[in-house]
Amino acid sequence: MKLIIFFFCVRFVCSERHTFTIAYTEINGQTIAGFPEISAVTTLDGHQIDYYDSVTKKLIPKQDWMRYASEDIWEEYTEIRERVQQINKINITVLMQQLNQSHGVHVYQRMYGCGWDDETNESDGFDQHGYDGEDFITLDLKELRYISALPQGISTVMKWNNDTEQLELLKQYCDKDRIDWIKYFLTLGKEALTRRVSPSVSLIQKNPFSPVVCHATGFYPSAVNITWLRNGEDHDEDVELGEFLPNEDGTFQKTSTLNIYPDKWKKDQYVCVVEHEGMTIQKNLTEDEIKRNKTLSTWW
Structure with a gap:
């Protein structure tokens, strides 16, 4: 053969x-x-x-x-x-x-x-x-x-x-x-x-008692790094990293879920850090930053 x-x-x-x-x-x-x-x-x-x-x-x-x-x-x-x-x-x-x-x-x-x-x-x-x-x-x-x-x-x-x-x-x-x-x-x-498109980053929560999802989308190329900080220190416990998913326009999306209850993350300072093509975007985990919308439930 x-x-x-x-x-x-x-x-x-x-x-x-x-x-x-x-x-x-x-x-x-x-x-x-x-x-x-x-x-x-x-x-x-x-x-x-x-x-x-x-x-x-x-x-x-x-x-x-x-x-x-x-x-x-x-x-x-x-x-x-x-x-x-x-x-x-x-x-x-x-x-x-x-x-x-x-x-x-x-x-x-x-x-x-x-x-x-x-x-x-x-x-x-x-x-x-x-x-x-x-x-x-x-x-x-x-x-x-x-x-x-x-x-x-x-x-x-x-x-x-x-x-x-x-x-x-x-x-x-x-x-x-x-x-x-x-x-x-x-x-x-x-x-x-050879195009370069920076990600849009959002903190999403299905309801006030659900885990918080750090959602990066619309970026190209696909290489991206999503991490969490707790009080300024790297935090990888209770964190679930999602897979790369393609968008219809050829860009990508990726998620990182923080699986802790609000009563815990409200006591400490949590930050989602997204790194892409030399750019760093940070989102502080606060009530004001979290998006809750019933229409987002179809995304899960």
Whole structure:
């Protein structure tokens, strides 16, 4: 079995680390009409930029600037999805045989891509394979070899590691060929991807007896740090950090919840601190700062 792996990176004008990731999901044994057996999503610094599945058989742009890609590039990019789709189809069949599974619904997932720092020019690649929700095979790029988290994957790892031609091809994509893709995506998405938008920060409480949520929204890029201070000191007890969520306009939102009752936070001075792109925004936890609105209940 030949495993063909494509690695792409994207560079921008500003100096920072960026990631470019392609994630495939294949579901074997599902019989729902119209539901794709295979789907692929490409993300750039956390933004989805395209989508492909086995039903539409088309690469669909998810950012306006992706629509300006040349026809040749678009065809090549689609062909890559089709080739990897066929490889993944073989992989899941082999895995089922190795695990003595002749039927049932099983999920094979693969995520690969790279991270790149445009100031230091340092880069790293990754290729991760999962099966039914568990890690299965992972690439160690420094050693240029695959390792398996499960005994059932040892035979596959040995085959892939013995394919020196394929490993060298993989290394070539990481070390050289990524530059063309870096320049191309920079040209396409330069204006949109280099923008900087500061967050809007609010303290929200569903009712007077609920935890207080520090809500940062409308910021870009996605890197943000939300912390709490108690009487001027870092406070991480009773704090629950939420996940990054995308907004419809391409910006992000994130929350940090302080799980204490009002009678406690009224005795001390609590401050929510949001750091983004060198800017720091602080919100003092007081009754005057808290927003309570019945319409906000749909946000939870």
